[in-house]
Amino acid sequence: MSNLEISSKKLQVIRTAIHLFTTHGFHTAGIDLIAKESKIPKGTLYNYFHSKERLIEMCxxxxxxxxxxxxxxxxxxxxxxxxxxxxxxxxxxxxxxxxxxxxxxxxxxxxxxxxxxxxxxxxxxxxxxxxxxxxxxxxxxxxxxxxxxxxxxxxxxxxxxxxxxxxxxxxxxxxxxxxxxxxx
Incomplete structure (x- = not known):
């Protein structure tokens, strides 16, 4: 997978996470929900951001x-x-x-x-x-x-x-x- 594809997928996850954090709150929108809504495996999400805290910071x-x-x-x-x-x-x-x-x-x-x-x-x-x-x-x-x-x-x-x-x-x-x- 090229860096551009990875960047595009990361941006998609960030946009999805922003929507979920805004709608459900930071504590209710967990990694499982974000991975499901982003249509990526949970492991990939952790590979991109390493932690929920880092994902929140990116958002x-x-x-x-x-x-x-x-x-x-x-x-x-x-x-x-x-x-x-x-x-x-x-x-x-x-x-x-x-x-x-x-x-x-x-x-x-x-x-x-x-x-x-x-x-x-x-x-x-x-x-x-x-x-x-x-x-x-x-x-x-x-x-x-x-x-x-x-x-x-x-x-x-x-x-x-x-x-x-x-x-x-x-x-x-x-x-x-x-x-x-x-x-x-």
Missing amino acids: IAFQKRLLKEEVLSIIYSNRYRTSNDKLKEIVRLHVCSNSLYHLLLKAIFEIKLVYSQGYRMAVEYRKWLLHEIFDLVFSLETSAIKPDANMVLNLIDGLMMQFLSSNSLEERDVMLEQFFKTNT
Whole structure:
């Protein structure tokens, strides 16, 4: 089997594992289920990743990289007229029906004690995002009170929790508009 085929199969397993971890949780989605859903032998899965912990780390690293690329594309894009529009879009990116952030948020709540490296990777992303939000808030073209970067990150987390409990994107958009109307 060529390296390209192995890489393709590993990526398939990572995508399957992300879906299962997001849907069932890190503790419920075991190696047996991931191997079954990926349609590969359990031994092959261990050959690729060596442990469930390493697979979790790869899944979080994968999501983290995709999120960073998306956030940076928003920040450096000319599609959005203002920094405020960019902030709104970053919030929407994190709080949507197929959010890449869902896995990282789940990791923060579920794996701190058992899979500490994966937990640290999720926390590192939040620190990076907080820094990017701070820079955007600092650049807002307004004389009104600027929102605190921590407040925006807490807004993302709160909206994600609300979305997960109600699956309503309309509620997210209403709350988002109210937040930015009040704070800018």
